[in-house]
Amino acid sequence: MFTKSIIVFLCWLQVMKKAHVARQRLLRLGIFNEVEVLIDTSEGADALPNGLDVTFEVTEIKRLTGSYNTMVGNNEGSMVLGLKLPNMFGRAEKLTFQFSYGTKETSYGLSFFKPQPGHFERNLTLNMYKVTGQFPWSSLKETDRGLSAELNFPLGMTNHTLKWEGVWRELGCLARSASFAVREESGHSLKSALSHTVSIDSRNSAIFPSRGALLRINQELAGYTGGDASFLKEDFELQLNRRLFWDSVLSASLWGGMLYPIGGQPSCIADRFYLGGPTSVRGFGMYSIGPQSEGDYLGGEAYWAGGLHLYTPLPFRPGKGGFGDLFRTHFFLNAGNLCNLNYGEGPRAHLQKLAECIRWSYGAGIVLRLGNIARLELNYCVPMGVQSGDRICDGVQFGAGIRFL
Ligand SMILES: *[C@@H]1O[C@H](CO)[C@@H](O)[C@H](O)[C@H]1NC(C)=O
Numbered sequence: 001m002f003t004k005s006i007i008v009f010l011c012w013l014q015v016m017k018k019a020h021v022a023r024q025r026l027l028r029l030g031i032f033n034e035v036e037v038l039i040d041t042s043e044g045a046d047a048l049p050n051g052l053d054v055t056f057e058v059t060e061i062k063r064l065t066g067s068y069n070t071m072v073g074n075n076e077g078s079m080v081l082g083l084k085l086p087n088m089f090g091r092a093e094k095l096t097f098q099f100s101y102g103t104k105e106t107s108y109g110l111s112f113f114k115p116q117p118g119h120f121e122r123n124l125t126l127n128m129y130k131v132t133g134q135f136p137w138s139s140l141k142e143t144d145r146g147l148s149a150e151l152n153f154p155l156g157m158t159n160h161t162l163k164w165e166g167v168w169r170e171l172g173c174l175a176r177s178a179s180f181a182v183r184e185e186s187g188h189s190l191k192s193a194l195s196h197t198v199s200i201d202s203r204n205s206a207i208f209p210s211r212g213a214l215l216r217i218n219q220e221l222a223g224y225t226g227g228d229a230s231f232l233k234e235d236f237e238l239q240l241n242r243r244l245f246w247d248s249v250l251s252a253s254l255w256g257g258m259l260y261p262i263g264g265q266p267s268c269i270a271d272r273f274y275l276g277g278p279t280s281v282r283g284f285g286m287y288s289i290g291p292q293s294e295g296d297y298l299g300g301e302a303y304w305a306g307g308l309h310l311y312t313p314l315p316f317r318p319g320k321g322g323f324g325d326l327f328r329t330h331f332f333l334n335a336g337n338l339c340n341l342n343y344g345e346g347p348r349a350h351l352q353k354l355a356e357c358i359r360w361s362y363g364a365g366i367v368l369r370l371g372n373i374a375r376l377e378l379n380y381c382v383p384m385g386v387q388s389g390d391r392i393c394d395g396v397q398f399g400a401g402i403r404f405l
């Protein structure tokens with residue numbers, strides 16, 4: 001009798017565990033407000049001895065939902081109005097329409113999302129959008145109208161994204177005083193690009209990780225599928241985190257990238273890399289390192305940046321376990337370089353060029369975590385290795401963003 005009760009009890013535990021997993025999966029679909037699980041002994045004519053009935057009681061989200069949000073991106077804020085069909089054809093397909101009005105850009109987008117049933121990480125997204133961006137550091141304004149298709153899937157330890165994007169780009173000057181180099185780039189162009197991203201992320205948090213590593217490698221090939229732009233672009237991002245004494249964390253990051261124009265065509269200002277600012281090499285103005293013309297930054301075809309950061313809890317730990325945990329003090333050492341390479345020369349000349357005129361900075365400040373997606377930083381920065389033409393921010397610098405060196 002006793003062993004039998006134990007067996008029944010263990011069965012119950014098994015069933016509860018599996019029901020819990022099923023509940024999590026149902027919630028992940030994003031189509032239910034609530035999922036409740038009821039487990040009871042079977043009753044009725046066809047009930048098995050020791051049989052259990054598992055009932056999932058769900059409340060569905062409305063067929064059409066509307067939202068109003070404010071968002072924070074890399075140094076900008078915007079209001080977002082959205083409409084969503086969360087379960088368009090009954091298999092968690094989502095159709096989303098967004099209109100956003102922001103401090104720097106106004107845009108809209110229509111997107112269709114389809115997961116593989118039961119595997120949300122394998123999913124397909126189709127997008128149609130119009131985005132207008134203003135880039136004051138280059139006196140440039142860009143309006144993109146585009147179509148894209150994106151496939152996400154995990155493969156072993158890694159996550160992959162395959163994407164095709166076709167964009168009609170319209171570049172213009174933001175100010176009357178824009179330099180000739182920027183004026184020259186104005187006009188319409190068509191870009192069609194295939195890209196692939198692979199990432200491994202073992203960090204325990206994207207904003208304040210205390211352990212784990214991130215490696216992301218991205219490559220983009222433009223031109224082979226049509227369009228005016230032809231290039232191959234490679235870039236990577238590496239971050240390592242290690243917990244030290246007293247809940248402090250040492251974090252090291254390295255970014256780098258290269259753009260090879262194909263077919264003798266010069267690269268476009270909108271495709272090149274930019275460096276500097278509170279989200280990359282601190283102590284410099286936003287994207288204000290490297291090649292420039294009359295004060296407009298033109299970007300570069302190669303770059304690298306590295307950072308060493310020490311994060312510690314606030315001194316004396318006020319608000320421990322609550323509000324105080326949203327803050328960290330932050331000591332940093334950043335370095336990097338952005339330039340154009342002469343592709344006729346060998347890799348040695350390239351490395352030499354990237355090792356010349358290194359900009360670096362150090363400083364300290366406070367970091368605030370905003371939810372699980374963004375953070376704010378207030379730092380006192382000391383820029384070093386400044387080259388003529390670079391814009392610096394010597395002293396207090398404020399930054400907001402979702403991706404940080
Ligand atoms: C699509 O899959 C990727 C991983 O492959 C995942 O990160 C992403 O959250 C999924 N999209 C949605 C909307 O769940």
Ligand SMILES: *[C@@H]1O[C@H](CO)[C@@H](O)[C@H](O)[C@H]1NC(C)=O
Binds near residue numbers: 158
């Ligand atoms: C892949 O993406 C999923 C969903 O975003 C995430 O849970 C998982 O940790 C990622 N795996 C790796 C190895 O980065």
